[in-house]
Amino acid sequence: MAELDVPTANGRDPRSDRGALALAWFGILGPPAAWAAQLLLSDAFAEVGCEAGGFSSISLVLIAITVAALAIAAAAGAVAFLQLRRARSSDDDPTRVERVRFMALCGCLSSGLFVVLIALGGIVPHLMLSTCTSP
């Protein structure tokens, strides 16, 4: 390894390091993954459900998908927020703390935006549109 006056990876327990990193990436990429799953499943059910005669429980299925997606996005937001708070009080070397706070902040914002998007795309249409208005 290089001996440099640059912050280096050694001197820290790699497992907790990798765990924190995994949580940080979950905070940022969890919400979009939940939204993508909700979009594809809802659209598939909506299109298939309607064309195959529109069974009545379809709106129930769509609501369940949306609630699950919201839960995941909110969980990711909570994880990111926790990391953000813990990073503020951490005494690690400043470069790493800056990066951890940056990723945690991105996690919070990402989950905020996707919670709105999932709710807007998942719940609001049901209130207004009967599920299977024929094309």
Next chain:
Amino acid sequence: MATATEARLEEIWAEEPGPVSWFTTGDHKRIGSRYIVTALVFFFLGGLEAALMRWQLAQPGATHLTPEQYDELFSMHGTTMIFLFITPLFTGLANYLVPLMIGTRDMAFPRLNAFSYWIFLASGIFLYAGFVVGAAPNGGWFAYPPLTGPIFDPGINMDIWSLGLIFLSISTTAGAINLIVTILKLRAPGMTLARMPLYVWAMFVTAWMMVLAMPPLTYANVLLQLDRNLGTHFFDSTAGGDPLLWQHLFWLFGHPDVYIIFLPAVGIISTVIPTFARRPIVGYPYVALATVLTGIIAFGVWVHHMFATGLPPLGLTFFAAASMIITIPSGVQIFAWLATIIRGRKPVVTTPFLFAIGFIVVFVIGGVTGVMFASVPFDQGVTDSYFIVAHFHYVLFGGAVFPMFAGLHYWFPKITGRMYNETLGRWSFWLIFVGFNLTFFPMHVMGLLGMPRRIYTYPPDLGVGGLNLLSSVGAAITFAGAVIVSINAIVSLRTGAQASANPWGAATLEWATTSPPPHYGFASIPVVHGRDPLWEQPELASDLTLTDGREILGTTVTDAEPEEALAMPEGSVLPLLTALGFGGVFVSLLLGSVPAAVLAGLMTLAFIGAWTWRLGGVPA
């Protein structure tokens, strides 16, 4: 001590003299400039096609062009501008700048970089071969079957188009992978994810989108080729297929593609504005995250291109919601630029800054009309009318070509070592700005007056004759502006003032090298302690000189901590030969001769074998 190291590095990183190195170089600077120049040639061709179209549409009932010619022109205008001009140009600019901005000496895979360029050049020629044989692609840039299917377009036109795009996707995917690995593994020590320049963030997200967006297009084109030449029924509704399958696959690529065009432009603007506002960007984390979120949401909006195809309304609302929310990250970026200008010093008004301001004005108009299409009923009213043509020129010409002009002027001193002429620059800006608005603003009105897209002529009673004339005049002015930009470039290449290392007093690392930078880039790999190295650390030299052969520094992904020095390969002609091999395969497929395709394929495999012979094993 520095000059000895520099001499040593110059000798290590030198290339064979003379024209041979033209075909064997792996230097990201030479390949980047080549990409830019070739893309600008295609920009000129695309502009010519646009000029001919505007000439035909200037008055009602004109017969300057036959319908066949007009269809070929607008199809190639769209395909050229999107696939052969703007994406390769931004790829070339990234090839040139990203290694310098992250403080390393070359891309992660120099030979793959050369290979990407040769494939791009070959596929551009392949696509334009259509005009030579009088059968250029004529199905529009999104080529909906069954119109482009075997029954209604039996000629070779659409085979050229779809094979050409499969051919080009090799270059785009290889270039994107190269860029991602470079950004992940070769950042200077200390450049954590929180300190990456915003241009590098933009290219990083763009490259990921390229890797994920190209496969749906390639698969759609494979299906189209099979339908056209082997009698399969993917898009044939009489035998279980569905024409909408093509639209789903194409637009799953199509909308991310327009963001692949837009995000590099956002990266350029986020670099130009802070430099001339004399302060760091306001809200760096918000802008960086906005780039990432735009790239992600872009994959979930494609059905807004299909609102009028009779899909069930509930399904459309999911995509309408995503199409609305995607405007929030763009809004964040616009307000970040505005805040940077307001909170900064008195702005230094140069041509790049003028183009950046012109971009903000024009892109906001394009953006607000874009939001309207997320409202399903409105979109069903105006889709496929000239209102859409006006919108996407505001967000593509305004949203990407304006930043391109800003970027080219901004980095012209760094790439060529010469300053451009400021007065010519201003003239070209105002001509392009006025000409652009004169050309495309009336198109909003034409759309509302009920003028459909892609009509080679229109009757006088539609009431759009005057507007079309205005638009054609505007096109001429814009063309004049672009000509002045090229004059400015050619003149300044020879007689421009000598450029210093950092003429704009900018903050990013590429301005730490001389103009133009030497082959080895940095004498010593810089160590970064913040987001604006040149403003925060006057002295960048470190002791990481890496002079035991052609070496660059591999670092960890999130915090860029040094891992080990990586040996870089010498220049080689194999990438060019492999690209020619692929060219042979695609030309044989186009001409429908399987034996020739197999032969060319075997030749390509041989070149790949030679290329990878020494990779990842005991050094030679």
Next chain:
Amino acid sequence: MLAALVALTDAACSGPGTMTSAEGPGAHRISLLSVGMFAIAAFVFLVVICFLAYGLFHRRPEGSGGDPNLNDHGGTRMVLLGGVAFPIVVLIILFVITLVALQAQAREDTGSHVFTIDVIAHRWWWEFQYPTQGIDTANEVHIPTGEPVLMDVTSTDVIHSFWVPKLQRKVDAIPGRSNEVTLQADTDGTYLGECSEFCGLQHAHMRFTVIAESSDAFDTWVADQQKVPVEPTGAALAGQQVFLGSSCVYCHSITGTNASGTVGPDLTHVATRTTLASGTIPNTPEELAAWIQDPQSIKPGTQMPGSALSPTQLRQLVAYLEGLG
């Protein structure tokens, strides 16, 4: 800029295809939506221009080099307010309005209709079949004013798009699918219709006309269309012989004769139509003769071949066709 857009549109309201001067409920919804959104758009654009102008021109010290530690506390608030808070509120409102409009649209399409018209798009003309009335006409569709008529839109070849800018939203004509849209005109009049999906060489000349008339005028039109044309006499009879003897019968059909081709439009009542070749030329004997003589010069690429008729045969054929009232 956007104020100019609104002004320009109003000024040019005279155009036959102007969407913003709506005459049908569908188009009213769209023009209402568009006026509302243009207002929001103009406001947003104005806000950005004000910020930009203030940013560019307000006086502050001139800095030489870049100053890395200029704090951006105030700026971040502006980014979050202008870039996130305000847009989210506007977008949620816009989304709810969109859903309301979509619901109205869905109710309209699934509601009751006086009758159904099958719209069949061909390469470069429109076929309109009235199953309840047993009529098959082309390029001109009559509907009773104020009554919702269900249009069942499909295509026999490539994708087209059925669009009457002043009356309703557009709906694609896709082979193998049938898309429904309700057409209703509030006032009598003729309304321009266009194909708005690129469908090949003559996409530009694939227009149709919607004629909205009072219900009794509509009934008389239906009665005329249902009549079998009376036996032609004199020059028209000779013209009929020319018609039956030539290649026209392979593509066209006229009830009461053995011509039953379906590639081209049904010519049983071609004389009642005001335009020919899908809205390209007016229906006058001279234009009809020129069209029959050399259609490629008028619509290059059209499926109709030219004909080698002598001038007298041509005159007789035109006389026969113009007699098919």
Next chain:
Amino acid sequence: MSVAQAEPRGARAPGWWGMALFILAELTLFGTALASYLYLRFRAPTWPPPGVEQPDVVLGAIATVLLVGSSLPMLWAERGIERGEAVRMRIGILISIVLAIGFLGIQGYEYATASFSWRSEAYGSLFFTILSLHGLHVIGAILIVGWLEVRSFAGHFDREHHAAVQVGALYWHFVDIVWLAIFAVLYLSPRI
């Protein structure tokens, strides 16, 4: 003071990242292919269409065992070269190639004996296009791994330097895993 020049392996080598991203692009390609299959399937009233019998699951299962099984000797080969045993690597690669050729043999048999063709109907088009797309990738994987075999005879790999083997093996495992998804969609889903 300079950084030691080492031959990085695993997630530290740029080559590994390059192949991982290429595999991501290929996964998207196969994902799109399977999504198109399901898209057309749910639009069709009956699937497979009348007169076309279901693909033979037993044959498909045997092919799956062969191909997925071929990953085991490949893993064994990778462990071998990590300990510097080039001979073990060569044997492992050879077994994998043989198993893969067995897989291709079964595919070829299915092509020959199928009662429908890609020309007959969308079902046939989908079935044969996705199968041949994957078949080409198996051939590609055989060529890559075969080239590693040739290079190992030229003494290119030892304990310290074998990044190429890891990259080649990564692609091999990808081609096997993707087949599981194709097998599920093409062979099993028509039955539920």
